[in-house]
Amino acid sequence: MDEQNFEISDFVDILKRRKWALILPTILVVGVACIVALLLPSIYKSTATILIEEQDIPADFVMTTVTGYAEQRIQTTQQRIMSSNKLMDIIQRFDLYSEYQDRWSTDEIIEKLSNDIQLELISVDTIDRRTGRPTAATIAFTLSYEGKNAATVQRVTDTLVSLFLSENLQVRQRQTTETTEFLEDESQRVRAKLDALEKKISAFKEQHINSLPEMMQVNLRALDNYENSNERINEQMRMLKEREGYLQTQLASIPETENTEKDRLRILELELVDLKTRFTDDYPDVRKMQREIAELKKRMANKAAMSDEQRETPDNTAFITLAAQLSSTRAEIKSLNQQKSDLMAKAEEYRMRIENTPKIEQDYNAMLLDRNNTQAKYEDLLQKVMEAKVAMGLEKEHKGERFTLIDPARRPEKPYKPNRLAIVLVGIILGGGAGIGFAALREFFDQAIHNSEQLAKVSSLPILVTVPDILTPADRKKRRAKQMAWSLAMVVGLIACVFAFHVWVMDLNIFWAKVMRKIPPM
Structure with missing residues (x-):
């Protein structure tokens, strides 16, 4: 077609003329998106929040022997929990990934569980006491697990939290105990060296009693x-x-x-x-x-x-x-x-x-x-041994820095992913784009004459008369049948959308309750 100026009536004519080229690709893409959204398994996610509490007694009075920043201890504890033996115990305990047992190796299943476990730090901007400079301080962290069964996801998250808290307590107590034992052994070794030096000095003085300074x-x-x-x-x-x-x-x-x-x-x-x-x-x-x-x-x-x-x-x-x-x-x-x-x-x-x-x-x-x-x-x-013993008592009494569960894992009410509504919306957008593109291509490569203006332009002859569409009773009856079919299809589609929203997005009763809470009372 030659280039020409289009008016709104021209676009309306093109839409009427290419409606099936527009509708069919759109329905096809949207249908595929809906099928994908329906076939993707629901993934639930349960999250627990753990607060990092500072020790109750000021550090000026009792200095802990547990060294390192909170981020380092969190990462270290995570590596201990994410060991292959402990992850395998969790897999066997909750019968996780049973559908992959025959297809995947043990290492692949353990790696799958490791990827499904997420740890995120929660930091705030604060002023460092030692340097006086602004810095980010970790005050809490979240521990989450995602899976296909909501109840299992909650139980696995609770287990991970328990392992994390117990491992942190054991590590801190072990560090304080090992520090105390090391300092005691070192003090005994130094004491033995001191006694040997005293004996050596005594023997030297006895040997050179008359020549001493x-x-x-x-x-x-x-x-x-x-x-x-x-x-x-x-x-x-x-x-x-x-x-x-x-x-x-x-x-x-x-x-x-x-x-x-x-x-x-x-x-x-x-x-x-x-x-x-x-x-x-x-x-x-x-x-x-x-x-x-x-x-x-x-x-x-x-x-x-x-x-x-x-x-x-x-x-x-x-x-x-x-x-x-x-x-x-x-x-x-x-x-x-x-x-x-x-x-x-x-x-x-x-x-x-x-x-x-x-x-x-x-x-x-x-x-x-x-x-x-x-x-x-x-x-x-000796001074350090005394301080280490006090620090060990601090850890045994749970008065030192500790991890406190402030938001336990809850059973998820709706899937974490996939976002079926987003998939359908993306499908609708892609379907509309596909329909418009296909209709535009059909119109661009179409060489037919569809109105009197095009005919006058092509023939360079005046148009004497135009004959409108003549509808017979059979044509009108067929048109009404099509309109009823489309109306019925729209109703069925609306019902299907409501059902899908109820199943995969949110329970209608919950949705209705939320809507009613937002409506002010009359």
């Missing part, structure tokens, strides 16, 4: 005392050495015995000299004196030839006194030498102690530092 001043004072004592001894020894030399000099000039024979010899020699001045050598007195002197010299010579043992004990009082003083002085010198040797040995010992003190101090301080750090760690662990 705290003995440094004592050792210095002792060394100073020994050095001063050594100087005094040296001074005493110098004085005693001088006295010894003096006594030796004096003793050398004094005979050991009182020598009367020498005195007698000297006297006799003097007397002999005197006699010889008066008498000759043959004079009897001279000869007698000479014999006496000879005998005396002979005795003195014999005494001089005798050994020290055969000599007589000294009897000279002055010699004996000086010899005693010399002996005493030498004894004192010997004693002072011994004392000096002892003092030097002691001083050397203290010098070694002082020299070893820096190295011993380094090792000693290292052990003390290790002991102090271990002691601080042990005290910190």
Whole structure:
């Protein structure tokens, strides 16, 4: 057809002319949509809401040992519940997916149940206490299950909620118990290490008792005392050495015995000299004196030839006194030498102690530092053990953060899906579009002339007269029959729509009650 300007009357003519091209595709598509809506199984969904309650006692007084954010614990608990063993127990308990038992494997059935279970977090905007920045905080979550049987869906959801709540309690109690046991074991291990360090320090102190850092001043004072004592001894020894030399000099000039024979010899020699001045050598007195002197010299010579043992004990009082003083002085010198040797040995010992003190101090301080750090760690662990025990009591008394069921699962009254009304509406829209498209295609490819205007345009000749449709009584009777059939079809369709609404959308009694509640009383 050539392009032309259409008026409303033209569209009316096209609609009358292509009504079956418009109606049949529409009925076909809508019919298919209705069949799909009727054949799809009803899926029910039951949902339970669980609130995340904070612990009753402020965290400033009792700090829980359960770590992690609520979202993490929820996801962790979900993974535990969604394990294959627990899901298989639920499938066997409620006889789920029996229609798939022969066609699907166990893993596929478990995956089907896992997909039908949904967990959604409920968050609110709040201010983080630690950072002061706005953030989303999870305050609750919903747990839902969808299936074909409303009663079974409710029971499965209740079971999942029970598993979730019990698993959360068990996990929290297990975490607090394991934390307490770990801290107790760690404190015992650190205590054993601390005892070993104490024993090691005690043995080290016992081994190096005189070289410890705290003995440094004592050792210095002792060394100073020994050095001063050594100087005094040296001074005493110098004085005693001088006295010894003096006594030796004096003793050398004094005979050991009182020598009367020498005195007698000297006297006799003097007397002999005197006699010889008066008498000759043959004079009897001279000869007698000479014999006496000879005998005396002979005795003195014999005494001089005798050994020290055969000599007589000294009897000279002055010699004996000086010899005693010399002996005493030498004894004192010997004693002072011994004392000096002892003092030097002691001083050397203290010098070694002082020299070893820096190295011993380094090792000693290292052990003390290790002991102090271990002691601080042990005290910190004891404090944590006490806090862990309080936290464990908090969990046992259910005073900590907990999950509370605030909206239990209810038995669904209508299917969750499919939305049959939406499917039918989509079918109607698609059917109308299909009918309009098919009618437009028929009209576009139609080359027939349907009115006088088209004929005048094609022939370029004037139209003299138009003959209207002539209806016979048989035609009128047939038209009335068609109208009655269409009316009956519309009534049947309306009844079918009402029945479908009652069955798949909402019970008519419930719908009527809702409508009546919204109508204000007269």
